[in-house]
Amino acid sequence: MDTKFLFFIGLFSIAQIPVGQSRTGEASPWAWACRTGRGCVKVAKDLPVEEGDNMNNPTLAGCKLTCNDESVLWPKPRDAIYLSKTLVSFLPVDIRINRINAPSSEVKSLTNEAIAIFRGVLRKSIPEAFRRRNQTAKDGQRPQIHIEVSITSGDVRLGMETQESYNLHVKTIFATAATPANPRSTTSVSITATTFFGARHAIETLSQIMAWDKTLESMIMLTDANISDSPAFVHRGLIIDTSRNFFSVPVIKKIIDAMSYDQLNVFHWHLTDSQSFPFVSTREPRLALYGAYSSDQVYHPEDIKELVHYATVRGVKIVPEFDAPGHVGSGSLPHAQGDPQQQKEIQERGDRLQRFRLALERYRLLDVNKILLGCVNGWDLLRQQVHDMKDEHRMVLKALADHHLGVDTPLESAVQRAQSSTSQDPSQGAWRPHQHWGT
Template structure:
């Protein structure tokens, strides 16, 4: 079209110069014809692009990887004996089998989390080159761009496995490795509790020497999980110096729980966006789907709230220790491509302080009381103290603005976390005595309950008058009888239960009809066990929770709870004693063990001693995958145990 238009322009110009002579009528007809032809081609191409059904689009991706290792001379070879890899000296290095290949083909699958549906695997592998990967999809709905980006992530993960800069494509066993994705409901672009995350994956030969992976799912989020599973059927063979993939496989899978969360606190110690993206990479690899971002606390307020900039200006540790709105939006999109929703939490009415002291200078009075009060042990659980002032009407105006910005930044329309834990009633009692408010209550839990009701009303107003379907609150005295039934609507409020697994909170809430998210401190608090960080008061939750504890914790079985009201579980990592330098090691592989519990919920054999060998070997394989993806995950055991499966158990 552009070429014809260019001819038109040149033709017109030359006619004016006199080099080409035509009769005036002929010239007009020629110019009109060319103009009509240009217009026709323009509208035709536009119509084709906008409306024509495209049966399949193929994309190819490649990038440079820096995960290089020098070739090694095989010292050991592994043989599959009784579904276990056994190590022996490699008499003939050319015939040696690497541990990576033996482990993938011998015994159980190396998938993590283990699928909930039937799985079949071939016992042979095929060599391929990452440049042979091709992508097909006929999906044209709103999630199409997410599907494209998710395949790009998958492709990057595959390339990240390679350890040779120039491994040859000539040694491949296939001519092309095609990944086809079919999503039946392609308009779903936001994850919700009822979103179907199930998928089917079929890996098989195609044509003469091709390989094809067919992924079918109801939604993008199921398809993304299938891509993760497919990536786990691929590995790098250090002996053959090539990528390998299971020759054939079928997997049907869906999660046991809709909410599979990970909470990270970025207020006690600041975590950069890059470190949080690494965490999201780990979450995606383990099919966790909710990042609960505890973004502020009494120590600092690092979030730049567009309508309330003074919160970060007066509450952040430093100007470079803040999160801008654009950074938050970018992180939310980064997470969504990886199947994760981001839930922003600004805890109130307690756990506020630094960042809330600007009220008097702005003519709003005291927004918070007990801020940095001493002795701190009288007014809060850990220093510094601070709680919102429930007697100041301007507090609720500020909350409405804050809630509105949190909704816009996260894009969440279903779940909202209001915090709500560890309110110190002595703080309110001491600092409200100069007003009549404190004397209007014989029980200050009533004041707490009324504050929560007002805050919920402001949340609805901030959401354009629409009630959030689910508002999450930490478990507290307010979520116990008799207050819970008086102030908290069971059709709307979800309680995140952080107490001990033997406490009665969870069964009582379930019996009263409340939905719960379980975060039992004695199993799924990953910050515990590192000693105290101050001299006074309880400054540590001991002991350390190893991955085995996270994996074996199955409270619905232990307490015979009704799973219908359990939305899922969440592992928590509070940041008093770590920063981004040790974030990876605190999380992984323990959070991966938790992830299999809430995805597959594998049965625990009470008659068997400890955890089965299969879990150790699969988790070790998954830990190595995380390392390949750039995460500094902790080792499970000595390398000797990896090279001699079963010998350490």
């Protein structure tokens, strides 16, 4: 059996590369076959090929890209899809951005950032030992990858009505002796989308039809592809609860990265609850001072501004949740845990709102009339904290325009108890039931 298999690298002819042979090591005795109903199967090169096995792309990376009709795309495109069964090799330095047609400088800037992320993902897929080598475009046999992006809408705010559909077209033209004016093969990539978010998803999909082939010591990609896709659901979200389990900003970024790979678009950030209040409010910093687990486990407005932009470039919208009134006990209740008698007194009250009030009154941490979130004008305080952050950082304004202010205590009874147990004049700030959802 011939141990050499065809693999497209294109210049004037199709090159033959020994299967499993490294440029610096011995040839591997193994190859990969695309077997019907099984996918990629490891086979010995010196044994006869089973009937039905496809050995056109015998490396593991090549087999995975071409064995299935949908390749390794995730999520599976809903609309039209065509993927070739042939491959072309390249390196990240071969990628050229020919043109970005965008209606505004902001959309163009976001697209350039998304492409930079795309390049970074490709570089990270290359083993570190190889990355340290001099990766220049001096190899005349490698094709160039030319990318063009066209976006029609200037909308950079992700909402329920945002169009996230896209069209991705990939076409490879191999150089031949008949085309001496163009000595290199060329792979053209065309991306069209209504919004930046659709274009970003197309760039993500493009990265999925590429892979590092350790046998060939090169990146490989499908020679041709036509994909038209749109999300099945407008809200594709993930929730984390940093009030109970603190996540550092770098960890949150990794979560957002993972969401972008799967084209999820809503990061529901359960920011505050009874266990902790990690948000540092410029209007009422004592909330975090007494409510956070520690001074290191907090989020400053600068952190949130950074995360909002980080998520936007990756097609993700951040929706923070501030819970009230019974879920804002942090900042007071933890300080009573060391006194059994005080704990008993708090527990006997039986009502979350009353427990919170009792703790606040006992420890004098904050002004009861001001901080009873969800009651009387305390709700306005919480709203004002959100607006403070919006005013300070314009980028945060775009994300926090949609925020969730959660309520868990019956509204009328909470207001009645709050009004009867404080000297607050109800006319100075009445509870408005429709405000339990941010708009």
